Structure formats: structure tokens, C-alpha cells
Amino acid sequence: MRDHRIGIIEKRLKGIKRILLFTGAKGGVGKSTCTAVSALVLAKRGYACGVLDLDFQGSSIHLLLGMEPGLPDEDRGILPRTAAPGVSLMSMSFFTGERGVPLRGEHTTEAIKELLAVTQWPDTDVLLIDMPPGMGDEILDILRFIPRSEPLVVLTPSVLSVKVASRFAQYMKDSGVSAKGVIVNMAAETSDFRQLLASEPALAALPLLGIIPLCAGLDKNTGSPDGLLQSTVAGSLDAILSAVIKPESALNLKNL
Numbered sequence: 001m002r003d004h005r006i007g008i009i010e011k012r013l014k015g016i017k018r019i020l021l022f023t024g025a026k027g028g029v030g031k032s033t034c035t036a037v038s039a040l041v042l043a044k045r046g047y048a049c050g051v052l053d054l055d056f057q058g059s060s061i062h063l064l065l066g067m068e069p070g071l072p073d074e075d076r077g078i079l080p081r082t083a084a085p086g087v088s089l090m091s092m093s094f095f096t097g098e099r100g101v102p103l104r105g106e107h108t109t110e111a112i113k114e115l116l117a118v119t120q121w122p123d124t125d126v127l128l129i130d131m132p133p134g135m136g137d138e139i140l141d142i143l144r145f146i147p148r149s150e151p152l153v154v155l156t157p158s159v160l161s162v163k164v165a166s167r168f169a170q171y172m173k174d175s176g177v178s179a180k181g182v183i184v185n186m187a188a189e190t191s192d193f194r195q196l197l198a199s200e201p202a203l204a205a206l207p208l209l210g211i212i213p214l215c216a217g218l219d220k221n222t223g224s225p226d227g228l229l230q231s232t233v234a235g236s237l238d239a240i241l242s243a244v245i246k247p248e249s250a251l252n253l254k255n256l
């Protein structure tokens with residue numbers, strides 16, 4: 001029997017123009033950073049942005065954006081909280097504080113469905129979703145509940161990160177989902193990752209959306225939306241988001 005919440009989720013997300021998913025099976029590659037900074041960059045350009053933190057075990061967006069603890073308001077659903085001008089956020093951390101969320105397997109999927117079904121997004125142009133690491137069932141479930149979402153694969157230019165991301169891209173492809181492209185994060189000036197990416201067919205088949213250099217002082221800007229917006233990461237994401245919003249400008253790995 002079809003879960004009635006699926007229809008509710010469709011309705012809740014109906015008015016949202018684009019839904020970007022920041023994915024990558026590995027933890028620590030910068031998914032949360034890219035999600036939060038992308039929302040700030042897009043909001044600065046005038047887009048109304050929503051951010052949904054679905055990494056329950058590693059909730060980070062509220063910390064990156066420096067939000068005070070507090071419960072969201074309710075009005076025909078639960079209203080995301082304003083995190084920065086033009087950016088609203090829904091996060092499990094609003095309810096749990098800094099306590100861990102001991103959810104596993106099916107319970108995680110249930111909580112994701114519930115969160116999607118109760119959240120009443122304000123007028124939103126772009127919804128950015130911070131995805132959990134790993135390749136658990138909940139990843140495919142999210143893609144199933146939000147069929148028009150556009151997954152971006154975030155990786156770092158290390159052998160391990162590229163190998164794991166490649167496995168993840170193949171897993172999505174085998175499940176009938178095509179990722180929008182690859183973002184290489186924390187690239188040192190000297191890192192030669194192009195060959196590394198090209199040697200992994202599942203990644204080489206995807207557009208390279210852009211490269212974000214390693215930004216030495218980034219950690220100091222945790223909790224400061226203004227600081228994050230002034231970082232080099234924001235500059236790189238600005239260019240990447242142009243490629244994502246206008247896909248024809250994306251670089252293609254095969255042409256490099």
C-alpha cells in the first residue's frame with residue numbers, strides 16, 4: 001500500500017523550483033559546508049533558499065550558520081527557521097539539540113518521511129539538501145520521495161575519496177538515478193586529480209561542475225554566515241552554481 005505521506009511530500013515540495021542534493025558516500029568531504037555556503041551564495045543572488053539537513057547523525061548546518069537553539073514555529077505544518085537572510089533551515093537538531101539521534105535503518109527512513117511531510121516551506125526557489133554519508137537504504141528512499149532532485153557528488157582529490165565516490169555514483173546509476181555532476185572539494189594547488197577521476201568510469205561519465213580549493217582559514221568561519229560568504233569557498237561555489245543552474249556551461253571531464 002502506498003504511504004499517504006508520499007502524496008503529502010509531493011504537495012509540500014510542489015512550489016519549489018529546483019532541489020539540489022549534496023551527496024557523496026564519504027564523510028568529511030565537505031557536503032555540509034557546500035550545502036550551507038551554496039545556500040548563502042544563492043540567497044545573496046536573490047534566490048529564496050531552503051536547506052534541509054537530513055544527516056541526522058552528523059547534523060551540521062545549524063552550527064555552520066551559527067543558529068541559536070530553538071524550536072520552530074507551527075502554521076499548517078512546521079515552519080523552517082530563518083538561518084540567514086534568504087535562507088530557511090529545517091533540521092532535526094531543532095528538536096534534539098546537541099544530543100545524538102539514535103536512529104537506524106527503517107527508523108531513519110520513517111523520520112525523513114515525517115520531516116518532509118510536516119515541513120511547510122515558505123516560498124522557495126531552491127531547496128538544498130545535506131545528505132547523510134554512506135549508501136544506506138535511506139539514500140535511495142530520499143531519491144524516491146523526491147524524484148526530481150538533482151544529486152551533486154562531492155569528493156576530495158584523494159584516492160580513497162575518489163574510489164568511494166565512484167562506487168557511490170555507480171550505485172546511483174544502477175538504481176536508475178543519474179547524478180548531476182561532480183564537485184571536487186579541498187583541492188590543493190598541486191593535486192592532480194583529473195587523471196584519478198578519468199580512471200573511474202562512473203565518475204568520468206559525469207560533468208565536472210567545478211573545483212573548490214583548500215581554504216586554510218575556513219574552520220574559523222564556522223558559525224558566521226558573513227565569514228563563510230567572504231571565503232574562497234563561496235567564490236568557487238558561485239561559479240559552480242552558475243554551471244548547475246545553467247547546465248550548458250558545465251565542464252565535461254571528457255573534454256579536458
Ligand SMILES: Nc1ncnc2c1ncn2[C@@H]1O[C@H](COP(=O)(O)OP(=O)(O)O)[C@@H](O)[C@H]1O
Nearest residue numbers: 027028029030031032033186213214215218219
Ligand atoms: N574547501 C575547504 N577548505 C578547507 N576546509 C574545508 C573545505 N571544505 C570543507 N572543509 C572542512 O572539512 C571538514 C568536513 O567538512 P563537512 O562539510 O563537515 O563534510 P561532510 O559534510 O562531507 O562530512 C570541516 O571541518 C570543514 O570546515
Ligand SMILES: [Mg+2]
Nearest residue numbers: 032055058060
Ligand atoms: Mg556533513
